[in-house]
Amino acid sequence: MKIIRFANPQSHIAHAAQQDDGSAFIIEGDIFGDFRVTDQKAEIAKLLAPVQPFAIICIGLNYKFHAEETKAAIPQHPVVFMKLPNVVQHPGDPILLPTHLKSDKVDYECELAVIIGKKARNVSKADALKHVLGYTCGNDVSARDWQKHGGGGQWCRGKSFDTFCPLGPVLVTADEIPNPNSLAIKTILNGQTMQDWNTNDMIFDVPTLIEFLSGSTTLMPGTVIMTGTPHGVGMARTPPVFMKHGDTVSVEIETIGTLTNPVLNEA
Secondary structure, three states: OEEEEEEOOOOOEEEEEEOOOOOEEEEEEOOOOOEEEEEEEOOOOEEEOOOOOOEEEEEEOOEHHHHHHOOOOOOOOOEEEEEOHHHEEOOOOOEEEOOOOOOOOEEOOEEEEEEEOOOEOOOOHHHHHHHEEEEEEEEOOEEHHHHHHOOOOOOHHHHOOOOOEEEEEEEEEHHHOOOOOOOEEEEEEOOEEEEEEEHHHEOOOHHHHHHHHOOOOOEOOOEEEEOOOOOOOHHHOOOOOOOOOOOEEEEEEOOOEEEEEEEEEOO
16 A cells, blocks of 8 residues: 555645555544545645654665775664654655755765554564554755764764655555565656665665664654665765755655655755
8 A cells, every 4th residue: 555644725634545546545543553544535735754753763884885885894783873853854845955054065865764663672573574564765865064074973963954854755555565675776866867776785674674773672653764875875976966956856766656855955
């Protein structure tokens, strides 16, 4: 099932099941609990990110070729950092380049986003995917100057500016993606393909990440796990390519679809 989150003309927010023809039917209940698809068609005034995350847990350096392009050692354990939940941006809404804490080195990172569907604590790798509601496209937007030099050695400052986590356009339920580590994934910037790879290059696959992150830790329903980005990021190019005002960036993942956002300077 493809689940969307939307606002109707009266600004009421709801979920719906998207059909192959683009129409959608209202979902009643809680997508993290009991719900059903009704026969009532959704009136979509605005498409929203498919979830408002409980938490956003991110994994760095999780693709072999990306580690190589950044000249980083292959990590022995997942590299974990966080984004603030309120930095989520909707499909079609702008990524804002910081001007108050100015950055002119804002990079794109296409990522498979995993949405936890039920509480997970001390989950085994074998059972990990049973705790996944579904998957969506994510863009781990990163201000490289703040990430590398302005965050006291931590990445969160450069990763948590407003709008720095676009998600969408749909949440594809786990039953439609039995193997999340076999999906084509790419970034397209102004019509040019910048990243084009496959999630099978992950150093730590999705079940391994869930096992690790749930160790002695409860992952709540609605937690989003950003699983890392493949090679081709802007900072590793010669010369570097960073996003600028007026750009358009898209993340495309097999079976899920395409998440597109314009890029604008912060007002």
